[in-house]
Amino acid sequence: MKVIIAEKPSVARDIADVLDIKTKKKGYIEGRGCAITWAFGHLVTLQEPGEYDPALKRWSLDTLPFVPEQFKLTLIKNRGVADQFAVIETLCRQADEIICATDAGREGELIFRYILAQANCEDKPIRRLWLNSLTPDAIQEAFKDLKDGHDYDPLYAAARCRSESDWIVGLNATRYYTVRHGRIGGGNDRVLWSIGRVQTPVLAMIVERDDTILQFTPEPFWELATRYREVVFKYTGKRFEKPEKAQALLDKLLEQPFVVAKIAGKEKKEQPPQLFDLTTLQREVNKAQGLSAADTLAATQNLYEKKLVTYPRTDSRYLSQDMKPRIPKIMAQLKAIRPEEIAPLNLAKLPFSKRIIDDSKVTDHHAIIPTGIKPQNLNGNDQLVYDMITTQFIAAFYPVCVKNITTVDGVSNQVKFQAKGTQVVEPGWTALFDKKKQAQDAADDQALPAFAQGETGPHAPYLHEGKTKPPNHFTENSLLGAMEAAGKFVEDDTLREALKERGIGTPATRAAIIETLLNRNYIRREKKQLRCTDMGRCLIALIRDPLLKSPEMTGEWEEKLKQIERSQLEPDAFMTGITGYIRNLIQQSSADQLDPGRWGNCPRCGKEVVKGNRAYGCSGWKEGCTYVLEPECKGLELTARQIQLLLQQRILPNPVKIEDEPRLLILSTQGLPMDLRPPSAERQQKEKKTDQA
Secondary structure, three states: OEEEEEOOHHHHHHHHHHHOOOEEEOOEEEEOOEEEEEOOOOOEEEOOHHHHOHHHHOOOHHHOOOOOOOOOEEEOOOOOHHHHHHHHHHHHHHOOEEEEEOOOOHHHHHHHHHHHHHOOOOOOOEEEOOOOOOOHHHHHHHHHOOEEHHHHHHHHHHHHHHHHHHHHHHHHHHHHHHHHHOOOOOOOOOOOOOOOOOHHHHHHHHHHHHHHHHOOOOOEEEEEEEEEOOEEEEEOOOOEOOHHHHHHHHHHHOOOOEEEEEEEEEEEEEOOOOOEOHHHHHHHHHHHHOOOHHHHHHHHHHHHHOOOEOOOOOOOOOEOHHHOOHHHHHHHHHOOOOHHHHOOOOHHHOOOOOOOEOHHHOOOOOOEOEOOOOOOOOOHHHHHHHHHHHHHHHHOOOOOEEEEEEEEEEEEOOEEEEEEEEEEEEOHHHHHOOHHHHHHHHHHOOOOOOOOOOOEEOOEEEEEEEEOOOOOOOEHHHHHHHHHOOOOOOOOHHHHHHHHHHOOOOOOOHHHHHHHHHHOOOEEEEOOEEEEOHHHHHHHHHOOOOHHHOHHHHHHHHHHHHHHHOOOOOHHHHHHHHHHHHHHHHHHHHOOOOOOOOOOEOOOOOOEEEEOOOOEEEHHHHHOOOOEEOOEEOOEEOOHHHHHHHHHHOEOOOOEEEOOEEEEEEEOOOOOEEEEOOOOHHHHHHHHHHHHO
16 A cells, blocks of 8 residues: 655645545545555654653753763644554554655655654655646646655755754754853742844844944035036046035136036946745735745635645756746746736747856755746735736746936046936836836936937035934845845845855745744734844843854855755754854853953954943954943943943843943944843733734
């Protein structure tokens, strides 16, 4: 008997329909010598420490770090899991062959292999059903192309390493920081400080961004421009930091004529957008409609299960060569719902450029595209996401947008100015996008009247005074981009592709990471923005180990997991590195005591801090570091010991009174004092409920 294991009941039913298997039993469907059963996502997980040794149920620094010699599995303690697993276990033991039909990716492989291990059926013959879509045609084609299940052993090895490394880092670091710092606010209740291999660097990015904004000092600047024939010409030099220099240049222009020195035009071609991977889809939906990454993933998963789009959890924006013959068929089906948009396309000669078809850029799954099946009665989010996927897909095959860019150089009394104008010649793919976006693009483009080289006339020069601005708070759009590029803020598509190997998390997990930080009250939503809470700031101040907060280090770990997938790195080598890291973290953190013989390191450049006549400053001042810590802070006169605590440990362990309120004093990521509400487990729960209401 063949046993097919799907990831969820709905997928099992889809497969049963295609294979014409109809006899429904408790927990499976059977017929034609085959049984199709299902999981509920993860059924099996790694055991907790207390299951290895009852003494480990008690959280203690003496038992850290705890790394099992051999990881053990257990069933997830959710309703219905034990009963369904019993069905799967019985079927697997009767099976001659087991077919893995879980999601075609790292986590899907882990779900299947953990089930086999828990059922003691790892020696059974296994084959792999690799689905990019749940349409009947796609399922039939996948069954014709079943793979040997052991071809995916490297994928399983990477998934297992991800699972075990998250357990090692998360469990040990969470226990360590909770036991050591759980009562840092002075309360009776212990705060649970949740640490994660991926979530903590993401939190650190948000805290650092918020600190930068909060402690940003605007600096004035002046820009020179002139208005000639109702067109604004900007000075080609740099803006001025001092008003006297700006005014002196402006005075040179008064009563002087303006001369058009040069006119140049060039044609600019804007390529159609690339197809969506999951992260880009989440970013675009968040930017355009404000949907969270989690809501976008949920909607895309719904569309996938309704057979309307292909597999959602992909990191590729390309299609493989074998998709070429299918695309005209999909376009022809879409014509029923998008006739006006499909009409300009020649379906017999679609432009399959390298921006669309590239086998070298497709790994487990190709880009997210519609299947061509007509949608019926979609809800708000599902309809919105479906429309964006479909529009992006059609636009990818549209002609380029052609613009004429005109540059006019002008001069007045040897001071050079320039104006640029844009005219859309052929809208191409941009015609598909909504009027609001087109209006915004039009507003960004300045239309120029006809100028003649050498013409001259009066003009109105002026100074514009402005102030420097801090960076923007993270939105889910910008945070997803930063996670994808391991903390580097990159918009260029080519550079983003190169950095994907070192991204934080995966397309499948990034939305969950953001939701985890929200649920643990480390960050909060404020309209479209994501901002840290006092709890989040406090946790980042407590963590001294830079690697635990480092996006680059987490990105390196993710790259190594991908190397394991490609059989380029041994799993044992990766796990040895993770185990060594956590042992070193616990050892160094435990030995991290106050050094009374020094003040501490500069939070900005790392050099030693020295005591001056009135304040404490960086010893690297000759190299340009301007860091200073004043002893008078928030109405307090800090003691020498408090200065040492702040500079060496970034936080005072006991609350201080500020305006008759107990406050926790920390040094921000920018090195400036900041007071927070003392952390409290009770308040953490109350605030979490308030944010969710």
